Amino acid sequence: MGFRLIFIVLFLSILLSSCSLHKNNEGQVNPIAIQTNNQTSPKVVLIVIDSLMDKPLKKAIQENKAPALAFFLNHGRYNKNLVSSYPTMSITIDSSLITGTYPDRHKIPGLVWYDEGEQRIINYGNGFFEMMKIGAPQFAEDTLYQFNNVDLSPNVETIHEVLDNRGKPTASINSIIHRGNYEHTLKMPKILSKTTKMPDQYNTLGPKVLSLGTFIRQDRKNPHLLNRLGLNDAFAAQELKYLLKKNILPEFSIIYLPVNDHVVHRKGPMTTEGIEELDKHLQEVLNAYPTWQNALDNMIWIIIGDSKQSFVKKNKKEALIDLRKALSNYKILSLGEPVRKKDELVITANERMAYVYKISNELSLKDIASKLQTDERIAWIAWKDKEMIQVRSGVQDGVLQFKPDGVFTDNYNQTWSIKGNSSILDLSIKNNNQIKYGDYPDVLARLYGAIHSQKGDFLIVDAKPGYEFIGESSPEHTGGGAHGSMHKTDSLTPIIVTGTNKSMDHLRIVDLKEWILDLLE
Known part of the structure; x- marks a missing residue:
């Protein structure tokens, strides 16, 4: 070395x-203690x-x-x-x-995400080996400069x-x-x-x-x-x-x-x-x-x-969801490499959630989602389809569709239009059109936020408790703890x-x- x-x-x-x-x-x-009783305001x-x-x-x-x-x-x-x-x-x-x-x-989608404009994976610090492949200079620039001065939207204070x-x-x-x-x-x-x-x-x-x-x-x-x-x-x-x-x-x-x-x-x-x-x-x-x-x-x-x-469960084979294997029929962008014409997907694992980006116009998000639905460790998969957000599950039938503004109101006074199987996101809807959240607190607003956090066509994949996504060189936490999910x-x-x-x-x-x-x- x-x-x-x-x-x-x-x-x-x-x-x-x-x-x-x-x-x-x-x-x-x-x-050498300081005194505070002479302050006029807290x-x-x-x-x-x-x-x-x-x-x-x-x-x-x-x-x-x-x-x-x-x-x-x-x-x-x-x-x-x-x-x-x-x-x-x-x-x-x-x-x-x-x-x-x-x-x-x-406009900060996660610890690791794919910037469609720059055509590269941005990593703010998700594991030693991922950062080695991206390169220390690029990682340092992203975390010490670009995050605050470029990526964090100038449209928010x-x-x-x-x-x-x-x-x-x-x-x-x-x-x-x-x-x-x-x-x-x-x-x-x-x-x-x-x-x-x-x-x-x-x-x-x-x-x-x-x-x-x-x-x-x-x-x-x-x-x-x-x-x-x-x-x-x-x-x-x-x-x-x-x-x-x-x-x-x-x-x-x-x-x-x-x-x-x-x-x-x-x-x-x-x-x-x-x-x-x-x-x-x-x-x-x-x-x-x-x-x-x-x-x-x-x-x-x-x-x-x-x-x-x-x-996260101790058994690695059981606990770790390797999306590359489930999507092995597609050409997946390698870490640290420039996008090639033949590349079709980009995967960025954020521990217990992941983004799967479609960078080939010939692919369908629905088809990609159908390949992932067979894995019972995945709780649900979501993507944007025009104005609606589509959510599917390999465990439950049907599809849930939602968007902001509608007749349904949640406990944060946010209104939504909802169609389909609401139990996919563990939503209970009362007779007065009041939404009650279950396993996924404020899920509609939070999922809407992630879906609209960046440009491009992509899936959001969320794991059940006990499981974690891994990518090419992402860290793993079997027998320990992890977060990322909804x-x-x-x-x-x-x-x-x-x-x-x-x-x-x-x-x-x-x-x-x-x-x-x-x-x-």
Whole structure:
């Protein structure tokens, strides 16, 4: 393996894969603690914990292994049914979080997708081997520049942009999705820029205060840079403490804690190990105050997960759905290769959901879907047919068709036109034309969002619990956890709120932006 390739491998493995810990108690006094009682208006801190789930959270708290999270929960309100975006992959979810829209408007279809205009697969970080085939320079450009400055639609405003336009500065710590009104320079580690084809820096738009691991940080002495280039919980907690102690925390801040997700992928949805570790970093943040109780003074803390993970069966042959085998009669684009005239399909697996793109005009989406319907591990297959969305299942007969606007109303006050077998998406329709969602929360709006997230002709394929899609070199999580699907086992996540009794009309991640804006009015 050549010298340059070694560092490409090092860079990618760091990004894919915490450090100093302090004991706590709720009344501990810190000699350099910050004070908050002189603030005239509350500040809002939104902490996003990747793959935080109700059962392991409650278990960790009951076993006294998560005292910081217990403190916030005991001093606030809690709900375990915050509805995620779709696909239930962090890149799409967090785009919905900061824009208040589904992918039909913010235009980030998933962690991996096919750009019809550029005729290439875009990968924001779905596995080491996929990124190796796409190439480290292209991956770095997509994640550090293109995502925020090109792919995220200019037709939607992020919460950072809205608040800054209202004269309220904001911060983003370790969130890949951070577009704002200020230009920042992300500096590559010299060892990478000198040994690869990557540039030494990228310019990107972000909020007034931006931290993103080793690429840009507020605390120049932040020591937590080696683990994943600073994209870890210890780095994020240190940056938050720095802003607090320097009394420069802006009126709204997002802090992203990713490590729990990595642990759950390996050890399964019921593990508390990731929660226990991240809680130690939250304890450090609370210990920056004279007492933990002081952290609640003039502060609104919002702690959410971004999605759940569901268990993937241990038997690889049973658990992993290889769409290339089911569609082996077609010519499928290879990763990292340019589109050839003979190529007919592109497959991008996002763990428990996948996109299958038709790039040959001679093919029929319905015919492709019929080949996939024979696999009983697939819950349903959807595609766009003119104005209607078609949904079929290999388990149930018939077809479900729907589109926005119609006589049927759901509990989010959205209206729909629906025809056919509604049980395919586990919909119950009452006599008053009221839609009740079952296994797939807000499925009509979320599926509509994904179907209209990008150009081209494609299928959306969603797996049943216990199963995961794989592509050419995509990661697999047999015996562990995975997400991506529409099912409630991937879609419902906890939320803890302290410092306000302001209600939310609807408990969805897509609604958080407007609710937070109202809090800061």
